[in-house]
Amino acid sequence: MTGAVSSYIDERTSISGFVKLMGRKVFPDHWSFMLGEVALWCFVIILVTGTFLTFFFQASMAEVVYEGSYTPLKGLEMSAAMASTLDISFDVRGGLLVRQIHHWAALLFIASIMLHMARVFFTGAFRKPRELNWVIGFVMWILAMGEGFTGYSLPDDLLSGNGLRIIDGLIKGIPVVGTWISYLLFGGEFPGTQIIGRLYTLHILLLPALLVALVGLHMVFLIVHKHTQFPGPGRTNDNVVGYPILPVYGAKMGGTFFIVFGVIVAIAALFAINPIWNYGPYDPSPVSAGTQPDWYIGFADGALRLVPPGWEFVLFDTWTVSMNILAPIIAITIWIVAVMFYPFIEQWITGDRREHHLADRPRNVPTRTAIGVAGIVYYGAMFVAASSDLIATHFKMSMENVIHILQFTLIAGPFIAYFITKRICLALQKKDRELVLHGYESGRIVRLPGGEFIEVHQPLDEYERWRLVDFNDYKPLMVRPNSRGQINPLERVRAGLSRWFFEDRIAPVTAGELARAHDGHDSGSTHANELATAGQGVGGPPHTNP
């Protein structure tokens, strides 16, 4: 029966060749390689539950009187959007559960995207040939935040209305064009009667369509480039070691979908999210304590909270320059643009135009890892600042102190984090070197015939050693004159940056060093020599795999 069906389909589509090709595709095994897939499944869950919600949601700001089941709002005037969201929550069978699944899945969607981005960043999986896929992923992250924010605004409750008001303020803070853009977006003065309908179109039509298209493109690139893998025995830049899609990875993917769905449904069934019945319909006058955006927009809210007071000024007695709004926008934009272009920036600094299919262990590229951690601290300071009020109440601090600490963290934190991370990476590399050269300390003390005591080290096996020595060793770029014999000033900058990137580094252990280390076990004196070789900043001979 199955055979008949499959040959019926194959005779009409010739799909078997494609299935054979895809089925034999090999994926390497590592938990962190599943994060992008988790994001994909979250997106699927959001699409399915979102479709259900569209059956009942009315994207209209027409005023209606709520007559649904929730007593404390009964008889209140509100927009049709708010009333229909309340109906979904209280009067549509299963509506509240689906709403909560949709919202929790959205929070996890963006969280898994960012964790996936962090994984790609710290393992250097954005390097050639995957730079474009990094940019596609970056755009999807921005779109996902757009999806999240438009969705957060749709119920037209007090919380989302306040969020929109902040966005309105941000837009109006842009010099010259801000007011015009705001009027265009809201169809007049905030809040108007247009915005919910417009956001709805973006939320269910434009943004999902773009996301689906980009997800497809992202996956095509993934198949074309093949997946990166961590170094290990038998793994080279030219192969992929792992399991084929059929039967192993196909099953794992299906399983992952159900597991992600299960976790989200369990959370949604047990924990309330966005209880709009507490917030009530939007009214421009009240603002609740604890008004925050969903976590992924938190960094923008936090940036606004971190601006010191009094930065706005009036230019030529005519134009108010709202630096209190522009400074956060600039701070965020710098970070976002840096994330987007990082692969190209790093490629220019390192001058490395080779293809890379082996993922870096983060410690083996200390500067990149340190830059990444610094970026996380910068983002984190803004993100945490969005909850400054709750930190103050829950940790019994004054809000001013929380803000000042976070202002310090925003400016100085990235530098401190950069320095500490780089040192930790170098120390871990030294430890790896030490392990490769001497093996583990066994704790067994042996007395030699001559009376000398030595501790016997247990050498690593070859598989483990390979993992520790198989990485690229870079050297800073030299400033070279171009064809006309001139030294471009840009080249000087580049060489300077390259020195910064690669100056402090630990070279991987070479075969020669390894051989010497093994010979030296009879005499204790070689110990000191080896330690000296392992010191930092040693260029060492060109690296070869043992």
Place this chain on the structure above:
Amino acid sequence: MSSPRRRPSRRRGRRSPLATIALIALGLVFTGSGYAAFSAVSAGDTAVAVSQESVERGQKLFAANCATCHGMSLEGTEAGPTLIGVGAASVDFQVGTGRMPLANTGPQAPEKPNLFSEEDVQAMADYVASVSPGPGLPEEEYLQTTGDATRGAELFRINCAMCHNVAGAGGALTEGKYAPSLKGTSAKHIYEAMVTGPQNMPVFSDANLTPEDKRDIITALKYQEETPAPGGFELGALGPVAEGLFAWIFGLGAIVALTVWITARAN
């Protein structure tokens, strides 16, 4: 707090004319007493029947527990404000919720277990009210949860939520001060807080929120407190911060743990 069941909202205008007159009279009494308390103009004693015995007991308790900071005759010292004109409602709130006597100075007096018996609190309230008039204890009728919850919730959002959070979960103020959570606060104490404006809270006089408005607010708060949350565990009703933290730690934590399991090699 008679029955947890809510009766359909009572519309104004359906009362008998006598009730309206009575309400107006009560409103006038409260407005008058509130005005007397906060404009420091003596406008008549609001204390009902207070026994001399209770006042004397209150005076002793006051001298032992409060006078160090507030002065032997309520005049106030450098450590504490004068209590002339604060009224019985203020004493009942501050001592009844354990905020006074103060354990130590700080940005704000925190709520703590009340160490006095009901009679002791009453006695101190009687004493303070006997020295000079001020807002009295609220009348039972306005402490019932039979008001209009819809109206009360709206009034709460407009007047209270900016500090106390829409769900009454509390919020931060400046310099380490805060608006406390209203969960578990009795109807009487909520009413007294609105009338007397303790610590950083503004006074919501009867001209601002009528006694009926206050009752509606109490009704809405008690409805929120006593009705099970429709969506499941509320995570402290703190809004998106709690939700985001939960999504990252427990949601993504669980999912990452499961991906580790999926990709683990069978040994």
